[in-house]
Amino acid sequence: MKDVREALMVGRNTEGKLVRRPLSPHLQAYNMMQMSSATSIFHRATGIALGAGTLLLTAWLVSAAAGDEAFSVVQALLASWIGVLVLMGFTFALFYHFCNGIRHLFWDTGRGFELEAMHRNGRMVIAGAVVLTVAFWIVGFLVW
């Protein structure tokens, strides 16, 4: 034991065997089909995905600043079928994180925690994200 904090990281499992506790509850600790845990896990997952998506944002802006040649390469990449597919994923992640973020801010006011309300606002978040994503791409394909 290198660190006294390690002492807090050891516990016993149901068989009485000593095991190392996970730092934070990992995915296997949750029933992932529950509205509470599913929306929370997905919030974190979309946050990380959007973090990766900032690479695309950076590529878009930097190539535009660099010149026509670089920009046309990035433009072609984003307009390819795989680019569009990736962008569709990112728009859904963005709208989900946006809607569930509003839910979190609402929770910060101390409201909406009752099981029934939590299920209802969870469904609203998922519906909102789907509707916004579909609307975005309908408008996107119309103006493209």
Added chain:
Amino acid sequence: MNKDSAPSIDIMRSQLGRARGLGAAKSGLHHWWTQRVTAMALLPLSLYFVLSVLMLAGAGRAQMAAYIGEPWNTVLFLCLIAALFSHLSLGMQVVIEDYVRSDAKRMVTLLVVKGGIVVLALACAVSVLKLAF
């Protein structure tokens, strides 16, 4: 630090925790609050970004430069970049601190990820300024 003299208050910290020097890292509230502030800023800014992307769909470089070069668009893009990357940095910090156990690995991961985010943010901001000027 006269602990024996009255009056006293009960604190929600175990004696063991005090003896070991484990306690709040002191910067938790600032982190929490900054994450909320950037989240609130990103509500209008991300909608603005989505609308901008729709308006620029299929646009050439000149058209994009003209759009971003509008003073208000330049300002809003810079605001978006600042809020977005600081929110990302705080969020990634929480994820890393949750799942990377070893102190050394955690510090290295945090430094690399947060450093990378600063570089991306500056690359975006400089590009926007270059397009605008």
